Amino acid sequence: MIDMKQFKDNVSSKIKLHHEQEKSEFHDKHTNTKAVKSNAMAVGASIRIKGDVTGDEDLIIQGHVDGTISLKGHNVTISKSAKVKANIEASQIIIEGELAGDMNGDEKVIIRETGNVHGNIVAPRVTLEDGAMFKGSIEMEPRQIQTASEKKPETITQNKESADLKVAP
Amino acid sequence: MYAPYSYIPLTKVDQQVSQETGFAISSPILFDLLNSLSKQDYHEILDILPANQGVIDSFSRFHCKLYLPGCLKELCAMTSDRHDTPHKLHRAFTRALGFYKKQSASLNVIFLWDLPNYLNKPVMRGLIEYLSHHMHENVKLHFYIHTKQQMPASPRGYSILPEGKVWLENSDNATIKSPLYYQEAMLTLFHPFKVKRSMLLSSGLQEYILALK
Numbered sequence: 001m002i003d004m005k006q007f008k009d010n011v012s013s014k015i016k017l018h019h020e021q022e023k024s025e026f027h028d029k030h031t032n033t034k035a036v037k038s039n040a041m042a043v044g045a046s047i048r049i050k051g052d053v054t055g056d057e058d059l060i061i062q063g064h065v066d067g068t069i070s071l072k073g074h075n076v077t078i079s080k081s082a083k084v085k086a087n088i089e090a091s092q093i094i095i096e097g098e099l100a101g102d103m104n105g106d107e108k109v110i111i112r113e114t115g116n117v118h119g120n121i122v123a124p125r126v127t128l129e130d131g132a133m134f135k136g137s138i139e140m141e142p143r144q145i146q147t148a149s150e151k152k153p154e155t156i157t158q159n160k161e162s163a164d165l166k167v168a169p
Numbered sequence: 170m171y172a173p174y175s176y177i178p179l180t181k182v183d184q185q186v187s188q189e190t191g192f193a194i195s196s197p198i199l200f201d202l203l204n205s206l207s208k209q210d211y212h213e214i215l216d217i218l219p220a221n222q223g224v225i226d227s228f229s230r231f232h233c234k235l236y237l238p239g240c241l242k243e244l245c246a247m248t249s250d251r252h253d254t255p256h257k258l259h260r261a262f263t264r265a266l267g268f269y270k271k272q273s274a275s276l277n278v279i280f281l282w283d284l285p286n287y288l289n290k291p292v293m294r295g296l297i298e299y300l301s302h303h304m305h306e307n308v309k310l311h312f313y314i315h316t317k318q319q320m321p322a323s324p325r326g327y328s329i330l331p332e333g334k335v336w337l338e339n340s341d342n343a344t345i346k347s348p349l350y351y352q353e354a355m356l357t358l359f360h361p362f363k364v365k366r367s368m369l370l371s372s373g374l375q376e377y378i379l380a381l382k
Contacts, residue, residue, distance in 0.1 A: 126229070129222075135238055140225075140233055
């Protein structure tokens with residue numbers, strides 16, 4: 001079978017060259033995230049929360065959360081040791097641990113290489129690092145067309161050209 | 170950020186980059202399909218391969234929903250012996266493609282890559298039947314058929330590269346006999362569909378895009 005780790009590594013090395021801009025942007029975000037981390041509220045590794053989490057500051061989860069997390073305008077980081085079963089609403093969501101639930105990121109969702117996500121994502125930008133596991137759906141809506149595309153229109157334009165069939169040898 | 174996809178003339182396709190890890194091919198029909206997607210419209214896309222950044226980047230410029238069930242292993246493990254009734258098949262597909270049980274999908278584009286070469290016929294027919302309940306009437310089905318006698322023993326990894334190529338991962342060196350689907354046999358498998366376009370690539374893959382009849 002396919003060695004998915006190796007596959008992702010190889011694909012990534014091919015794509016990497018074309019994403020210098022993306023990378024530098026990501027690096028900036030990463031640096032900012034670390035800066036944010038020092039001011040963020042943390043749920044320690046031994047803490048278990050069952051219920052809804054809301055607030056007005058950034059949050060780092062190292063323990064277990066089962067419920068919902070709603071921190072609009074703020075960042076949520078699910079650390080490596082964390083196991084979260086919750087739908088998350090935040091500005092930027094970074095997943096380094098395990099998450100079962102849907103994510104709504106106003107700005108961006110990043111699934112780090114150690115991240116394991118089962119759920120659906122709604123965000124304008126999604127980054128999936130090499131080795132990250134993801135099963136679900138990603139709904140993307142580039143911001144510039146957000147208003148124009150609010151209702152789901154009929155799908156792709158029908159290609160009118162006639163069948164261009166070349167028979168296999 | 171992204172320039173429109175362009176493709177290289179057929180005579181220059183399949184430039185091999187590295188035999189050890191994989192190689193890049195031109196896939197004219199795939200990139201024609203991507204170019205035909207309107208940025209104003211909403212698209213629902215299913216990719217049965219495990220999620221990778223290449224496919225996410227390819228669709229980030231569209232208003233779309235990208236289903237990434239990562240169910241290749243589960244689908245390949247299905248057999249007509251173990252899944253010998255429509256009910257068992259349906260349950261297995263629901264489990265593998267999981268998220269459909271909660272959501273009603275109306276798929277515009279389905280990427281099967283080279284999966285049709287590996288599924289046995291009843292399972293493949295069952296998959297098409299299952300997906301037919303989640304398809305938009307303008308759905309496009311894209312895949313590759315191996316036309317050489319031997320093919321890799323397991324499905325390859327594929328990823329869309331930014332420069333308008335597709336990266337094929339070499340899974341391992343083992344090969345098995347290819348089912349060698351010719352058009353007629355293939356259309357029996359995909360019975361609600363007709364061939365919209367097809368092209369033989371120099372790697373020996375026949376690229377197909379199907380549309381509903």
